[in-house]
Amino acid sequence: MCGILAVLGITDNSQAKRSRIIELSRRLRHRGPDWSGLHCHEDCYLAHQRLAIVDPASGDQPLYNEDKTVAVTVNGEIYNHKELREELKSHQFRTGSDCEVIAHLYEEYGEAFVDMLDGMFSFVLLDTRDKSFIAARDAIGITPLYIGWGLDGSVWFASEMKALSDDCERFTSFLPGHIYSSKTGELRRWYNPPWYSEHIPSVPYDSLVLRKAFEKAVVKRLMTDVPFGVLLSGGLDSSLVAAVASRYMKDSEAACQWGSQLHTFCIGLKGSPDLKAAREVANYLGTRHHEFYFTVQEGLDALEEVIYHIETYDVTTIRASTPMFLMSRKIKSLGVKMVLSGEGSDEIFGGYLYFHKAPNKEEFHQETCRKIKALHLYDCLRANKSTSAWGVEARVPFLDKEFINVAMSIDPEWKMIRPDLGRIEKWVIRNAFDDEHNPYLPKHILYRQKEQFSDGVGYSWIDGLKDHANQQVTDAMLANASFVYPENTPTTKEGYYYRTIFERFFPKNAARSTVPGGPSVACSTAKAVEWDAAWSNNLDPSGRAALGVHVAAYEEKKEAKDDSSGYASPQKPQVEKIVVTV
Numbered sequence: 001m002c003g004i005l006a007v008l009g010i011t012d013n014s015q016a017k018r019s020r021i022i023e024l025s026r027r028l029r030h031r032g033p034d035w036s037g038l039h040c041h042e043d044c045y046l047a048h049q050r051l052a053i054v055d056p057a058s059g060d061q062p063l064y065n066e067d068k069t070v071a072v073t074v075n076g077e078i079y080n081h082k083e084l085r086e087e088l089k090s091h092q093f094r095t096g097s098d099c100e101v102i103a104h105l106y107e108e109y110g111e112a113f114v115d116m117l118d119g120m121f122s123f124v125l126l127d128t129r130d131k132s133f134i135a136a137r138d139a140i141g142i143t144p145l146y147i148g149w150g151l152d153g154s155v156w157f158a159s160e161m162k163a164l165s166d167d168c169e170r171f172t173s174f175l176p177g178h179i180y181s182s183k184t185g186e187l188r189r190w191y192n193p194p195w196y197s198e199h200i201p202s203v204p205y206d207s208l209v210l211r212k213a214f215e216k217a218v219v220k221r222l223m224t225d226v227p228f229g230v231l232l233s234g235g236l237d238s239s240l241v242a243a244v245a246s247r248y249m250k251d252s253e254a255a256c257q258w259g260s261q262l263h264t265f266c267i268g269l270k271g272s273p274d275l276k277a278a279r280e281v282a283n284y285l286g287t288r289h290h291e292f293y294f295t296v297q298e299g300l301d302a303l304e305e306v307i308y309h310i311e312t313y314d315v316t317t318i319r320a321s322t323p324m325f326l327m328s329r330k331i332k333s334l335g336v337k338m339v340l341s342g343e344g345s346d347e348i349f350g351g352y353l354y355f356h357k358a359p360n361k362e363e364f365h366q367e368t369c370r371k372i373k374a375l376h377l378y379d380c381l382r383a384n385k386s387t388s389a390w391g392v393e394a395r396v397p398f399l400d401k402e403f404i405n406v407a408m409s410i411d412p413e414w415k416m417i418r419p420d421l422g423r424i425e426k427w428v429i430r431n432a433f434d435d436e437h438n439p440y441l442p443k444h445i446l447y448r449q450k451e452q453f454s455d456g457v458g459y460s461w462i463d464g465l466k467d468h469a470n471q472q473v474t475d476a477m478l479a480n481a482s483f484v485y486p487e488n489t490p491t492t493k494e495g496y497y498y499r500t501i502f503e504r505f506f507p508k509n510a511a512r513s514t515v516p517g518g519p520s521v522a523c524s525t526a527k528a529v530e531w532d533a534a535w536s537n538n539l540d541p542s543g544r545a546a547l548g549v550h551v552a553a554y555e556e557k558k559e560a561k562d563d564s565s566g567y568a569s570p571q572k573p574q575v576e577k578i579v580v581t582v
Helices: 015-026 081-087 098-116 207-220 236-251 253-258 273-285 296-310 315-333 345-349 353-357 361-373 379-388 401-408 427-432 459-472 475-479 493-505 527-531 533-537
Strands: 003-008 035-041 044-050 070-078 119-127 132-137 146-149 155-158 170-173 178-181 186-189 228-231 263-268 288-293 338-340 393-395 576-579
Touching: 003 015, 003 070, 003 119, 003 132, 015 035, 015 044, 035 070, 044 070, 044 119, 070 098, 081 098, 098 119, 098 132, 098 178, 207 236, 207 401, 207 427, 228 236, 228 315, 236 253, 236 273, 236 338, 236 345, 236 427, 263 273, 263 315, 273 288, 288 315, 296 315, 296 379, 296 459, 296 493, 315 379, 315 459, 315 493, 345 361, 345 401, 345 427, 353 527, 361 401, 361 527, 379 393, 459 493, 475 493, 527 533
Parallel strands: 228 263, 228 338, 263 288, 288 576, 338 393
Antiparallel strands: 003 044, 003 155, 035 044, 070 119, 119 132, 132 178, 146 155, 146 170, 178 186
16 A cells, blocks of 8 residues: 645645645655655645555656656556556556556546546546646545645645644545546545445346356456465455465466465464464465464554554444554565455445344345445455555455445345355355365355454453453543543443544544444444344444354353464464564
8 A cells, every 4th residue: 555645726835835745745654665756736746655566666656647747646556457558558658557547547538537447546636737636536445535625725635634634624534436626626426336326136146156256356456566465364254365366376477476375364362263263274275374463462552553543433443453453564574565355245245243133135235335335434444554554555355346246236135144044144155155066165164153353363352452441431531421522422431542542643623523433233334223122232343242143242252262272283384473562
C-alpha cells in the first residue's frame, strides 16, 4: 500500500505551504517507505509515499500522461493493467507501473473510465489543461481515502485521516465506489452492481462456477515483483486463499522470481485455536509456515499505537487489529511486502454466527448487502491499516468485483443455515471446494466453525482487554459517558477506554464522526440484532456473543488450554516459531 495526499485550490502558494504539505505527507510514510514524490501545479499539490510492489525500479509517483498535462497519485493495484495497455496502444507508457494506465484511460475516456479498472485503488488525478481534478475509490473501499475542506476553499484528499485532520475544517470518509469531480463539486456512485439494490436474486447455485470465480480472483492477485505470502489463521477463508494460491503458485510469474513454495503466516496466544489449525493447514499444503506468538500484555502495550494507525474506536476492529498489527511487523522484518488475506467472505456468504438466526432468505440477503456496503468501516479498514502501518500490502481475493457479482447473484436460500440439510454457515463456498478426487483442504478444516480473528488468536485476548479496561475506567466515568461523549456514546468500559485514546490523537468532531456506531452482536448490523430478543441483553462483537450458536458461547465458555502436543513438528521442520516482542 502507498500513501497519497492531494491539496487542490489553496490560496497560500508559498514555500512554507509546500513544506507543510511535505510534512503532512510524511505522516503517511509508514504506508510507503520506498520513495516520496510531489507534483505541484500552481495552487495544486499531489504527494505520494510509495510502497513498491510492481515495477519497483521505475514506477515512482506521481505518474503522468505523455506530455505531463495529466498527473495522478495512486494507492492500490490494477490487476488488469496489461489488458488495458492493449487497448491503449496509441499511448506511450513511461513505466511498467500498473497504475500508469489511469492517466491514459482518462485521456481516452474522460471521467467514465473508472469502472474499467479491476483492482483496489484510491487516486486523485489532476488535469492541468483546465485545472480540473477527479478522485475515486474502489468498489468496496479496500483502500482507504478521506476527503476534507479547508477554510480557504481548498479540497483535500488523503489515504489516512492523520494527514489532513489538522488542516481541514471538515473531513469525512470518501465513499467506496464513488468518484468526485471538481467540475460538478459532487460525489457520484460509479459502482452499480445488481446486488446493490438489495433485490433478492434467483440464480441457482452452481458450485463449479463459484469455485472458478474464486480461483481466478486469487490468481490475479499473485501479480507482484516482491516477496509475498498468505495470512493463514486456519479458518475456512484464509485456508481457501492459501490452498488456491499454493495450487497455482508454480504457474505464476511470481514463482519465477521467488520460488514455488508459498509462505504462510499466523499469530496467536500460545495454545490458541488459530495456531493449531493454521499449522495443520500449512502442513497439509506444504507451505513454508511462520508462527508468531504474542502475550496479552504485549497486545495491551501496543493499543495506543494501533488506534493511532487504524483511526477508529470501534471495539471489534481494535480487538482484531492489534494481533494483525503485531504480525505485520514481524512479516515485514522477514522481507515480505505483500500478503493475501481472507476478509470479505463472512459478509458475502453470511458467515457470522448470528446469521443462524436469520428469519428468512430475504432478511439474510439484505443483511449481507448491508455488511458488504459497510466493509470499508470495519474489516477493510483493519486489514489495510494494520498491515500498512509496517509497509505491508494486504490483498483480499474475496472482494474481487467479479467474484462478488457471482456470489451475490446466488439465490440466498442456498446460503441459509439449515442444520436439517447439513448446511452450516458458508456452506455454498465450503461445498464448492469439497473435491473428493483432488481435495483442497482436510474435511474438518473445510467445515470448521467460524472464529472471528480476535477470538481465534486466543479467547483470553478479549478477556484480557476487558479486564484492562475495567481497571482504567471507573463506574462513574461510564455513568457519565453520555455527557463526555454525546456522539456515539460508549456503552462499555472497553469502548470508553478506546474512545479516550482515539480522542487524544483525533480531537475534532469530524474525526469521531468517521467511526460508525450502533448496537451489535457477534459483528451484526443494528438491524440484525432484532432477530433474537436475547441478543439485546448481550451486545458484544465477539462471536461468542452468539448465544446458543457458538460452541464456546459466553455462558458456557472454558479457558483455552495450551496445546500439549507442542509447536515443533518433527515431520515438518519448516515451521518457524517466532515470539513477538514489542
